[in-house]
Structures are given as C-alpha cells and as structure tokens.
Amino acid sequence: MKLIMLWLVGSVLYLVSFSNSDFPVIGIISPLIFCFISIYIFRTIPPGISRTLIAYSLFLSTSVLSFFNIITPLTGSVSESTNILFFGFSFYSASLAYLVIKNVTPSFSDSFKVANPLLLSTGPIALFIKNYSYRRLHLRVNYFLPFILVGFFLFHIVAAPLTATFELIKMTDAISSIVFAVIFELFVYANFCGLSLMLYGLFGIFGYKIPLNFKQPFSSSNIIEFWRGWHLTLSAVLKLLFYAPIRKIFSSSVTLIVLFLASAMWHGITLNFFIWGCLHALVFISTIFLLKKNIPIVPMIILILGIILGRLIFADSDVDRLLQKLLFTYEGFGAFDTILSLPITTKLSLMMGFGLIAIEFFFRNTNMLRKRNYKHLRTPISLTVILLITIFLIDSGNFTYAVYGQR
Amino acid sequence: MLYTGNVNRFLWYLFVPFLIISYLGFLVWSNENYSNKPVYEAIKNKQQVANSFEYFDGIILGGSNAWYGLSAESLGNLSNLTWINLTAPAEGYSDENYFNFITSSVSDKKRQNVSFVIYSSNSLATKNLKKRDNTSTDIVGKNKISYQPQRSLASYLKESLGYTKFREYPVTEYGDFGFDNYPCGEFLSTPFKPREYLNESDLREWMAHKIKNLSELFPNAKLIITVPNGFNKNLKQPDDEGRRKLVEELKNILTKHAQGGKESIFLTSQNPFPSSDLMCSDNWHANEDGREWRTNELYQLIKDQLL
Numbered sequence: 244m245k246l247i248m249l250w251l252v253g254s255v256l257y258l259v260s261f262s263n264s265d266f267p268v269i270g271i272i273s274p275l276i277f278c279f280i281s282i283y284i285f286r287t288i289p290p291g292i293s294r295t296l297i298a299y300s301l302f303l304s305t306s307v308l309s310f311f312n313i314i315t316p317l318t319g320s321v322s323e324s325t326n327i328l329f330f331g332f333s334f335y336s337a338s339l340a341y342l343v344i345k346n347v348t349p350s351f352s353d354s355f356k357v358a359n360p361l362l363l364s365t366g367p368i369a370l371f372i373k374n375y376s377y378r379r380l381h382l383r384v385n386y387f388l389p390f391i392l393v394g395f396f397l398f399h400i401v402a403a404p405l406t407a408t409f410e411l412i413k414m415t416d417a418i419s420s421i422v423f424a425v426i427f428e429l430f431v432y433a434n435f436c437g438l439s440l441m442l443y444g445l446f447g448i449f450g451y452k453i454p455l456n457f458k459q460p461f462s463s464s465n466i467i468e469f470w471r472g473w474h475l476t477l478s479a480v481l482k483l484l485f486y487a488p489i490r491k492i493f494s495s496s497v498t499l500i501v502l503f504l505a506s507a508m509w510h511g512i513t514l515n516f517f518i519w520g521c522l523h524a525l526v527f528i529s530t531i532f533l534l535k536k537n538i539p540i541v542p543m544i545i546l547i548l549g550i551i552l553g554r555l556i557f558a559d560s561d562v563d564r565l566l567q568k569l570l571f572t573y574e575g576f577g578a579f580d581t582i583l584s585l586p587i588t589t590k591l592s593l594m595m596g597f598g599l600i601a602i603e604f605f606f607r608n609t610n611m612l613r614k615r616n617y618k619h620l621r622t623p624i625s626l627t628v629i630l631l632i633t634i635f636l637i638d639s640g641n642f643t644y645a646v647y648g649q650r
Numbered sequence: 651m652l653y654t655g656n657v658n659r660f661l662w663y664l665f666v667p668f669l670i671i672s673y674l675g676f677l678v679w680s681n682e683n684y685s686n687k688p689v690y691e692a693i694k695n696k697q698q699v700a701n702s703f704e705y706f707d708g709i710i711l712g713g714s715n716a717w718y719g720l721s722a723e724s725l726g727n728l729s730n731l732t733w734i735n736l737t738a739p740a741e742g743y744s745d746e747n748y749f750n751f752i753t754s755s756v757s758d759k760k761r762q763n764v765s766f767v768i769y770s771s772n773s774l775a776t777k778n779l780k781k782r783d784n785t786s787t788d789i790v791g792k793n794k795i796s797y798q799p800q801r802s803l804a805s806y807l808k809e810s811l812g813y814t815k816f817r818e819y820p821v822t823e824y825g826d827f828g829f830d831n832y833p834c835g836e837f838l839s840t841p842f843k844p845r846e847y848l849n850e851s852d853l854r855e856w857m858a859h860k861i862k863n864l865s866e867l868f869p870n871a872k873l874i875i876t877v878p879n880g881f882n883k884n885l886k887q888p889d890d891e892g893r894r895k896l897v898e899e900l901k902n903i904l905t906k907h908a909q910g911g912k913e914s915i916f917l918t919s920q921n922p923f924p925s926s927d928l929m930c931s932d933n934w935h936a937n938e939d940g941r942e943w944r945t946n947e948l949y950q951l952i953k954d955q956l957l
Contacts, residue, residue: 385662399798588802623661630669634676638802639793 245374246355249449250275253361256445260364270330271360277332278354281339290346298343302484305333306508314650316511318560331363333509333650338369341480361445365438366647367456368476376450387447389621394440396629401599402433403641404592407585412559414581415567416574422582424555429596431554432460434646435474440617454479458615461600462607465530465542466523466549472615474647481506495531500524510557515565519556523549588636595632680799680806686791688819689739693751693790695821699734700755702823707731708766708956709868710825711752713741715878716770719936722824724945729956731766735825741771743787745863751789752867766956767864767871768948770878772934774896777846779856829938834930845885847892850899857903861915872914874952875900881923881933893919918951920944 254271281301288294308314314329338357342349349357356372375383408430411423439456446453460472470478485505489498500521507520526549530542559565582590602619606612611619619625708731710720722733736755742748756764773779786794793800808814820828848856864873877897882888897919904917923929928940936944 623658623666626666627661627669630666630673634669634673635804636802637798638805639796639798639800 245376245450246352246372249372249446249451250355250359252449253359257360257364269327273328274331274335274358274360274363275354278335278339278358279351282349282351282354285339285343285349290348294343294346298340299484301336301343302340302480302505303508305336306512308332309508310512316513316516316560317647317650330649331358331360334363334366334368334648337477337480337509341368341370341483344483361442362453364648365442365645366435366474367439367442367454368480370454370476370479371452372446373452374450375447375452378450380448383448383450387444389626390440390444390447390617392444392626392629392633393617393620394437394442394444396633397433397437397599398441399437399641399643400633400636401592401596402430402437403643404586404589405430405433405596406642407589408582411578411581413564414578415564415572416577417568417571418573418576419578419581420555420568420571421551422578424551424558426593427558428550428554429593429600431646432457432600433596438645438648455616459603459607459612459617461603462612462615463546463604464607465534466526466546467530467534469546469550470527477506477509481509496528499527503527511560513560514562515556515558515560518565519553522553522556526553588641591636676803677795677797677799680801681795684792684800688816690790692819692821693738696736696738696825697751697755699821699823699825700736700760703732703734703760705732705760705763706734707764708733708768709756709764709871710735710737710768710770711864712737712768712770712878713772714739715772715880715934716768718827718930719878719941719944720768720770720948721826721941721945723822723826724942725768725949726824728946728949729953731956733766733824737770737825738789739819740791741773741782742789743791744782744785745859747787747789749863749867761868762870764868764871766874767868768874768876768952769860769864770876771860772878773848773856774853774877774900775845775847775880775893777848777852779848779852827941829930829941834937836931837926837929837933838931845880845882845887845889845892847889847896853896853899854903857900857907861907872916872955874916874918874955875904876948876951877917877919879920879922881926881929883922884926884933888922916952916955918948920947920951 257271258267285294285297288297305314308329309316313326314332335357339349342353342357357369359369359372362369378386405426408423408426411419411426414420414423436457443453443455454476456474456476458472458475460469463469463472481502485502486498489501493501503520503524504517506523507516510516510519526545530545533542533545555568556565559568582593599620603612606619611622620629708722708725708729710716710722710725710733712720714737717735717737717739720735720737722735725731725733736752738748738751742751752761773782805814809816817832820831822828860875861873864871877893877900879893882890897917900917904915907915923936923940923943926933928936928943930937930940
C-alpha cells in the first residue's frame with residue numbers, strides 16, 4: 244500500500260514538474276503495465292538460463308529501440324521518448340534486468356518501485372527502494388532535507404542557466420569544442436546529480452531509501468575513482484550484468500571494453516557513443532596499468548583529458564560535425580567572446596559550478612569530503628550560503644529539464 | 651566546539667527555516683506584484699487605438715515580427731485604405747489570449763466591417779505550437795504562481811537601486827511601433843539560432859485552427875497570410891529548404907481550403923531583410939527603415955488583393 248502511495252506521489256510530482264508530453268498519463272501507466280507483464284513472465288519461468296537470457300534481452304532492448312529510433316539516443320538536450328508508450332523504458336528495463344540477474348523473484352508490488360514516474364523522469368535506476376520509515380520524521384527531515392536543498396541549488400542555480408551556452412555545440416574549432424565540452428560536463432553533472440540528490444532527499448523524507456546516484460565524482464585522482472562516484476546505479480547494473488560474468492572468462496581489459504561498450508549502447512546506438520565507450524575503456528585500462536606500475540600524476544592527467552574528450556564525443560551525435568571537431572583545428576579564441584557575452588546569471592553559474600568542482604577535487608582528502616557524500620555542502624553554514632544564493636538568483640526564466648530522464 | 655555547535659543549531663533550526671519561509675513569502679509577494687509594465691502599457695495603448703477609430707478597412711495581426719516590421723500607417727498611405735496595427739508581443743503568448751484581446755479591443759460591429767486582415771505569425775518559423783498551447787502566461791506575460799518566481803530577488807534589488815531601467819514600447823496612433831521614442835541599439839548577431847519551420851502535420855493543425863478563428867472574428871474580411879522573414883545572412887542554419895517546403899505546403903492546404911468554398915484567403919511569403927542595418931538589435935525584428943522596406947515589399951505582393 245505504501246509503495247502505491249509513493250508511486251501516486253511520484254506521479255503527481257512528475258505531472259507537475261516534468262511532463263512535456265501531450266499524453267502524460269500514458270507515460271505513467273505504460274511503464275507500470277510493462278513491469279507487471281515482465282514480472283508475470285519472470286514468475287512463470289524457473290530460475291536458470293532462461294531468466295538470465297531475459298535479463299540480458301531486457302537490458303539490450305533499450306539499444307534495439309534506440310537503433311530503430313523508438314526511443315531517442317541520449318543527446319544532452321531534452322531527451323524524451325519519441326514514443327510516449329516507452330517513457331522511461333531504459334531505466335525500468337535496466338532495473339528489472341538487475342533484479343532478475345540478482346536472482347530475486349520480483350513481486351508485483353515491485354512494479355510500483357521500478358516504475359515510479361519520478362525516478363523514470365529524472366534518471367536514477369531503482370535498484371532498491373528500502374523502507375526507512377522506522378526512523379522518526381524529524382530525524383528523516385534533519386538528514387534528508389539538506390540533500391534536497393543542495394540538489395535544488397545544483398539543478399536550478401548551477402545547471403539551468405548553462406543552457407544558454409548550448410549554441411557552442413555548433414562550433415567545430417578546437418578551443419570552442421573543448422570549452423563546450425568542459426561546460427557541458429559541468430551541466431550534466433549539476434543537472435543529473437542535482438536531480439538525484441533531490442530525489443534521494445525526497446524519498447528519504449517519505450521514509451524510503453533509494454541509491455545515492457552520485458558520490459562526488461570529482462573527488463578523484465584517477466578515472467577508476469571517478470566512476471565510483473558517477474551514475475552509480477547504472478554502474479551497478481553494468482557490473483552485475485557484464486563485469487562479473489565476463490571477468491570470470493576473459494582478462495580485465497577485454498571485460499572493461501565490453502562493459503563500456505554495453506554502457507555506450509545503453510546511451511544510444513550512435514557512432515559518438517561507440518567512440519566514447521572505446522575511449523573510456525582505454526583510459527580505464529591505461530589507468531590500471533599506470534597504477535600497477537606506481538606511476539604518479541599521469542593517471543590524474545589522463546582523468547582530466549579523458550573526461551573532457553569523452554564529454555566532447557558524448558555530447559555530439561552529429562557525426563560530420565563530431566569528426567570535424569576531432570580534427571582539432573585552431574581558429575582563435577572566439578569561444579571566450581561568446582562566454583563573455585552570456586547573461587550574468589550564466590557566468591555566475593559557471594563560476595559557482597567550477598568552484599564546487601574545485602572544492603571536490605582539491606579538498607578530496609579532508610575529513611569533510613573523504614566519505615564522498617556531499618557532507619561539505621550539507622553543513623548548516625554551507626546550506627545557509629546555498630539557500631541565500633538560491634533565493635537571490637532563482638527565477639523561472641531558464642529552461643529546466645532532466646538531462647538523463649524520460650527515455 | 652561548543653560555540654560551533656550553537657551556531658550550527660541556530661542556523662539549522664532557526665535561520666534555514668526562516669529563509670525557507672521568507673522565500674515562500676517572496677514567491678507570493680512576487681506573484682502579486684509582478685507587472686510587465688512595458689507590455690501592459692503597450693497592450694492598453696493598442697486597445698485605445700482600436701477604440702479611437704470609428705471604422706477601419708484593414709487590420710494587421712500577429713506577433714512582434716509584425717509589430718516591429720509592418721506599418722499600418724504606411725499601408726494606409728500606399729493603399730488609400732485605413733489600417734490599424736493590433737499585433738501583440740509574442741502574439742499574446744497563447745492563441746486564446748490573443749483571441750480574447752482582439753474581441754475585447756474591437757467591437758463585433760467594427761470587426762464585421764473589416765475588409766482585409768494581414769496575419770503575420772512567428773509560429774510558422776519557430777516550433778512553439780505546443781508551448782503556446784500549454785502556457786499559463788497571460789497576455790502581458792505574467793505566469794501563474796509557481797515554486798520559482800518570475801523575476802529573481804536580485805533583479806528586484808537591482809531595479810530598486812536604479813541599475814535597471816525598463817524601456818517602454820511606444821505605440822503610435824495607428825498601433826505601430828513608435829521608433830521615434832525607442833532607440834534600437836546595436837545589432838547583435840545570433841548566428842546559431844536556427845529557423846525551425848513547422849512540419850506538415852503541425853502546419854495542417856495550425857492552419858485549420860487559425861482560419862477558423864480569424865474567419866469567426868472577421869467574417870467579411872479577405873485573409874492575407876504572410877510568412878515573415880528575418881535577416882538571414884549571418885545564420886548558420888537559415889534552412890531555406892524548410893521555408894520553401896513550408897510555403898509549398900501552405901499553398902496546398904489553402905488550395906484545398908479554397909475548393910471547400912473559402913476563397914478569401916491569400917498567401918504570401920516575404921524575402922529576408924537584405925541588410926543588418928534594417929534590423930532592430932536582433933535578426934528577427936526590423937527597425938524603422940526595415941519596417942518601411944518590409945511594408946513596401948508586402949504591399950507590392952498584395953496590392954492586387956486590396957482592390
């Protein structure tokens with residue numbers, strides 16, 4: 244009953260906040276029906292090879308639907324399902340695949356967890372929703388409200404004004420491409436992490452614990468640590484579905500290539516994601532090698548280059564334009580003129596966003612940041628500053644959407 | 651540590667709740683006091699223009715492209731007919747707002763007597779139909795209350811300190827844009843803002859709706875639909891092919907419509923502005939010279955229809 248209530252609350256909040264569709268109710272109901280049918284099928288099939296096949300089919304069906312353009316590849320701009328019937332498909336199918344491969348026999352009530360519209364519209368994959376209501380309400384508010392405030396700040400104050408920079412994607416010279424990649428990295432982080440923190444806090448206050456999808460990814464000195472903090476729910480699914488079984492047979496390098504290609508395919512069947520997957524696999528493998536050889540500094544340099552180049556590739560599904568960008572032709576510093584002509588709120592967002600990333604990175608070994616759970620932003624003094632800036636700057640003029648959700 | 655704990659408790663249990671409550675108060679205050687004064691004044695002045703004429707032969711409708719870019723006064727001089735300009739910023743933000751604005755500004759009797767309607771809509775060149783359908787914004791641009799204020803606290807403070815001055819949108823006696831009291835400023839190039847023309851299905855929906863509305867409002871008028879244009883030379887994606895297809899499709903729809911007995915609709919497509927010197931700050935809105943250029947061009951295209 245409580246899960247149904249949570250689903251209803253999620254539905255209402257989704258309708259109020261995120262629905263861009265002409266038929267939003269279908270977007271809420273269809274995932275639920277799909278999950279019911281899937282769970283019915285799982286329950287009729289005994290554990291074993293058939294279930295495993297179903298799990299992989301479910302996960303890969305996102306790629307198939309993306310290939311046939313039934314759901315859009317991730318673009319970074321508003322990523323809606325081209326077909327409202329498949330709203331949130333990539334998330335609930337991954338979630339179901341995770342449950343099945345873990346050998347959990349899902350119950351019908353799990354549909355209300357997996358297909359919660361709030362999760363489907365924003366991005367974290369529902370690996371679990373644990374009952375937490377035994378903690379008293381004021382304790383839950385004390386702990387979880389700061390996550391909502393930090394997430395709100397990241398989403399509305401840092402990420403939203405950055406959409407004014409998106410025209411830079413069309414510039415193909417080296418400096419503009421790199422500048423756009425860096426800003427877009429900040430945008431994706433602030434947008435997706437902000438929403439994930441808000442949901443983590445919101446579900447927590449309602450008495451349910453969901454996975455924390457981001458853990459200060461920039462508090463890292465190499466790419467391995469970075470991936471321990473970025474989109475953790477997808478990482479968990481990929482680890483269970485691909486890394487664990489393949490590693491038993493093949494070397495870690497082969498396993499990592501398969502893993503990153505599977506991740507790329509989940510994002511969309513396009514050339515840029517294929518290159519992105521290969522690049523990140525290469526960076527990951529090189530980092531393992533360098534760490535084993537005890538070579539310092541280089542993994543950190545590779546981390547920075549890998550993230551920027553990766554985002555440059557990730558962001559652009561226009562193949563011709565991407566190939567032009569990858570020639571890295573120098574045509575001056577025109578991109579900075581564009582940055583200077585941006586609205587003051589966008590420039591402030593850039594400063595605050597990069598400031599937050601700098602704090603994550605340079606103070607990563609301090610007590611406050613070591614646990615990688617945004618404790619430094621959740622202290623009363625930080626929250627006061629964050630709240631003051633939010634109240635001072637927030638307005639409805641910026642275009643807000645969930646960069647990862649809905650598809 | 652004792653003092654740190656006290657400060658933290660003070661901040662978390664008193665100051666943070668105080669800020670949240672203050673914010674909620676600001677939302678309510680902001681919603682009550684928000685006024686888009688320049689647009690409000692312009693709308694009011696346009697209504698007065700419509701009231702000041704006992705009758706008029708023609709009326710210009712549409713959004714800011716036509717408000718800046720077409721002149722009722724010049725058309726009057728060219729055609730020896732009486733025209734007024736009843737365009738509205740963002741075409742009233744929604745079709746419903748604009749429809750209500752026209753019916754409340756022009757009496758039924760005056761509308762019956764209108765012979766020509768020029769309709770120049772930005773919707774043809776921007777994919778904003780869904781946004782227009784779903785908007786909760788009123789005709790002067792005020793949104794319904796939400797968890798985000800329409801203007802930030804910073805902008806209110808900036809205004810109160812005298813750093814922000816809102817420019818009025820002057821309206822002439824014919825409802826035209828009063829450029830005499832409005833310096834346009836430097837032309838700002840926006841090369842990456844693409845033209846996005848309506849696709850076939852959107853266009854069919856749009857046309858059917860528009861023709862029905864305008865025919866109801868002005869039952870005895872000849873409807874002249876003009877596809878607006880901007881200054882395109884600096885655009886990375888002018889999408890001339892998209893525009894050509896749009897005009898072609900519009901013609902097809904209107905031909906079918908004419909076969910259904912409604913023959914009083916004429917379609918025309920305007921050329922892009924030849925120079926940025928004709929533009930008022932951006933590549934979509936004309937300045938005074940640009941308006942003269944566009945009005946003249948339109949007149950040449952439609953003069954046979956005005957007989």
